[in-house]
Every structure is written in structure tokens, then in C-alpha cells.
Amino acid sequence: MSIQPKGEHIRRAVKYVSEERKYHEKKPLSKILEEASIRFNLSPMEVDWLERFMKEKE
Numbered sequence: 001m002s003i004q005p006k007g008e009h010i011r012r013a014v015k016y017v018s019e020e021r022k023y024h025e026k027k028p029l030s031k032i033l034e035e036a037s038i039r040f041n042l043s044p045m046e047v048d049w050l051e052r053f054m055k056e057k058e
Contacts, residue, residue, distance in 0.1 A: 010049075020032045
């Protein structure tokens with residue numbers, strides 16, 4: 001992706017989602033994103049970006 005949100009919290013959220021998907025393969029992405037949005041205080045736009053980023057990564 002060419003446009004990335006700024007901030008350390010986004011980098012931490014990407015790492016968190018990646019690790020959750022690696023260690024909890026059966027957990028739905030939507031649940032992981034919901035947890036990440038709360039844990040890292042992400043805006044709706046940041047959650048949308050994170051979802052697209054993770055789906056492209058697959």
C-alpha cells in the first residue's frame with residue numbers, strides 16, 4: 001500500500017494482528033481487528049487500513 005497511517009500505534013497493531021493470526025489461525029480476522037482497535041485506540045479509518053493491509057498480505 002502506498003498510503004500508510006502515521007504512528008507507532010499502527011506499527012504495533014500490525015505486529016499484534018500478524019502474531020494473533022500466526023498463533024490463533026482459527027480466530028476470525030474481524031475479531032482480531034476488533035481487539036486491536038481497542039488495544040491500540042485505532043480510529044475507524046485506521047482499522048479499515050489495517051484490514052486492507054492484512055488482506056493484501058495474504
